[in-house]
Amino acid sequence: MSIKEKEQEIISEFEMFEDWLDKYNYIIELGKSVPEINPEYKEKQYLIKGCQSQVWLHAKMENGKVFFTADSDALITKGIVSLLIRVLSGQKPDDIINAELDFIEKIGLKEHLSPTRSNGLVNMIKQIKLYALAFKSKQ
Amino acid sequence: MSFNVNLVRKEFPVLDQKINKNDLVYFDNAATTQKPKSVINRINDYYSFENSNIHRGAHYLSQKATEAYEAARVKTQKFLNAKHSHEIVFTRGTTDAINLVASSFSKKYLKKNDEVIISSMEHHSNIVPWQIACEDTGAKLMVVPMNNNGELIIEEYQKIISEKTKIVAITHVSNSLGTINPVKEIIRIAHKNDIPVLIDGAQSAPHLKIDVQDIDCDFFCMSAHKMYGPMGTGVLYGKEEWLEKIPPYQGGGEMIKEVSFDKTTYNELPYKFEAGTPNVAGVLGFEAAINFIDQTGIENIANHENMLLDYAIKELKNFSNIKFIGLAKDRASLVSFVFDNIHPYDVGTILDKLGIALRTGHHCAQPVMDFFNIPGTVRASFSVYNTIDEIDVFINALHKTREMLA
Numbered sequence: 001m002s003i004k005e006k007e008q009e010i011i012s013e014f015e016m017f018e019d020w021l022d023k024y025n026y027i028i029e030l031g032k033s034v035p036e037i038n039p040e041y042k043e044k045q046y047l048i049k050g051c052q053s054q055v056w057l058h059a060k061m062e063n064g065k066v067f068f069t070a071d072s073d074a075l076i077t078k079g080i081v082s083l084l085i086r087v088l089s090g091q092k093p094d095d096i097i098n099a100e101l102d103f104i105e106k107i108g109l110k111e112h113l114s115p116t117r118s119n120g121l122v123n124m125i126k127q128i129k130l131y132a133l134a135f136k137s138k139q
Numbered sequence: 140m141s142f143n144v145n146l147v148r149k150e151f152p153v154l155d156q157k158i159n160k161n162d163l164v165y166f167d168n169a170a171t172t173q174k175p176k177s178v179i180n181r182i183n184d185y186y187s188f189e190n191s192n193i194h195r196g197a198h199y200l201s202q203k204a205t206e207a208y209e210a211a212r213v214k215t216q217k218f219l220n221a222k223h224s225h226e227i228v229f230t231r232g233t234t235d236a237i238n239l240v241a242s243s244f245s246k247k248y249l250k251k252n253d254e255v256i257i258s259s260m261e262h263h264s265n266i267v268p269w270q271i272a273c274e275d276t277g278a279k280l281m282v283v284p285m286n287n288n289g290e291l292i293i294e295e296y297q298k299i300i301s302e303k304t305k306i307v308a309i310t311h312v313s314n315s316l317g318t319i320n321p322v323k324e325i326i327r328i329a330h331k332n333d334i335p336v337l338i339d340g341a342q343s344a345p346h347l348k349i350d351v352q353d354i355d356c357d358f359f360c361m362s363a364h365k366m367y368g369p370m371g372t373g374v375l376y377g378k379e380e381w382l383e384k385i386p387p388y389q390g391g392g393e394m395i396k397e398v399s400f401d402k403t404t405y406n407e408l409p410y411k412f413e414a415g416t417p418n419v420a421g422v423l424g425f426e427a428a429i430n431f432i433d434q435t436g437i438e439n440i441a442n443h444e445n446m447l448l449d450y451a452i453k454e455l456k457n458f459s460n461i462k463f464i465g466l467a468k469d470r471a472s473l474v475s476f477v478f479d480n481i482h483p484y485d486v487g488t489i490l491d492k493l494g495i496a497l498r499t500g501h502h503c504a505q506p507v508m509d510f511f512n513i514p515g516t517v518r519a520s521f522s523v524y525n526t527i528d529e530i531d532v533f534i535n536a537l538h539k540t541r542e543m544l545a
Contacts, residue, residue, distance in 0.1 A: 020492050021492075021543075024489065024543065028543060052487070053482060053514070073514060075544060076485050076488050076489075112488075
């Protein structure tokens with residue numbers, strides 16, 4: 001599936017929720033069920049520091065596609081991290097670099113990407129794109 | 140003076156609104172307080188009817204604005220019980236005031252191997268300016284440690300202080316722990332060694348009666364926006380002798396007496412430190428805020444906030460797995476806590492959805508979080524317009540939050 005298709009899939013999923021409570025319960029569940037990052041990547045060099053919560057991000061390139069794993073110390077951040085990974089992991093570097101990721105806004109979670117939240121997510125997206133760029137230039 | 144919280148609340152228009160269909164509960168007062176109508180109206184009136192640049196221009200409006208601005212200085216002098224009105228310098232806020240002193244003082248009085256003492260519970264605003272001053276001069280930053288209750292260890296302070304110490308800069312009330320520090324004693328010890336002391340009063344001036352002559356500090360800094368006044372306005376109080384001795388901070392209009400390309404002579408106090416057109420509307424708004432505090436009565440404010448704090452702590456103690464961060468005997472109006480295995484960011488996010496505005500994170504005091512080995516805390520801070528009912532709403536919301544995150 002392309003990035004756009006995956007985004008659309010998530011938007012449809014979120015349309016089922018009636019209120020914020022359902023939505024956040026779902027994100028919290030995602031946060032709990034997301035596969036833990038390999039402990040060896042939970043090191044300083046993979047850490048993206050936010051003022052409120054932090055994110056660990058690891059990337060590797062296989063057969064022309066970039067694969068990400070990630071983790072966060074906060075559940076809600078982790079839930080949103082897992083959505084981003086679902087959309088972006090396994091895609092081609094160019095597609096990742098050009099991804100607009102407006103699904104976050106469409107499912108009503110834009111506030112978590114505001115710089116004032118400083119939860120590591122904005123910098124995580126920047127870092128994901130930087131990885132894609134780096135892998136692209138290595139190709 | 141009788142105190143009625145419901146009448147007080149009516150003065151604060153912002154409180155009357157819903158967030159996500161819930162009544163707003165505003166418990167982020169240590170970050171900034173809300174503003175009463177009298178403050179908002181004062182700023183509005185200034186720009187509607189009085190706006191003019193001050194200390195120049197002989198015309199009617201300029202003179203009127205100048206008089207109002209200087210009257211606000213006298214009002215601030217009385218509020219702090221300073222000896223002279225020229226010991227009151229208007230700044231952009233506490234951060235600006237501390238930067239002023241750190242920069243000007245260090246230019247003249249700090250050199251290599253000198254020492255500056257701060258404490259382990261400072262806000263970044265009372266750490267970084269001194270780090271910069273130390274980097275510039277080669278001086279060393281010394282830190283007074285605290286105990287596990289979040290109280291400064293005075294015996295350690297006495298050990299650190301020496302003939303190398305050139306200035307002590309300590310917070311009056313910790314923004315992350317609520318601890319009220321024994322500043323009078325800290326100052327007495329420094330003065331025995333002829334060392335000046337700067338007090339960061341950002342978190343104390345809103346809650347405690349401040350008498351700068353009684354505590355005998357050499358510098359005292361505060362922010363209008365944490366005391367019902369507007370943002371972008373603050374105060375540096377400095378003893379006359381120190382303000383005379385330290386050089387100007389910024390250059391520009393207002394702060395000069397005569398300028399030629401060879402030499403500039405500086406204006407007298409306090410104008411020496413007020414370069415450029417000041418924030419007149421902000422200062423007049425601040426004056427209105429002081430009037431609000433005076434009319435409400437600082438004792439009434441303190442009693443009401445202490446009652447709220449005691450009630451909140453009593454209710455919070457019923458939660459299992461709660462850990463209070465900061466258990467000092469002397470506390471101002473805030474409570475900081477964490478739950479085992481629940482991240483403060485998650486708590487803050489869900490509480491926000493439930494209409495509760497409070498602060499989660501490290502509160503610009505990362506060394507404090509490192510000391511307690513936590514990523515941050517949930518901090519509820521109370522003000523004069525908060526109520527017991529609001530704390531009940533907050534506690535219920537916290538139960539719901541914990542259920543969701545468990």
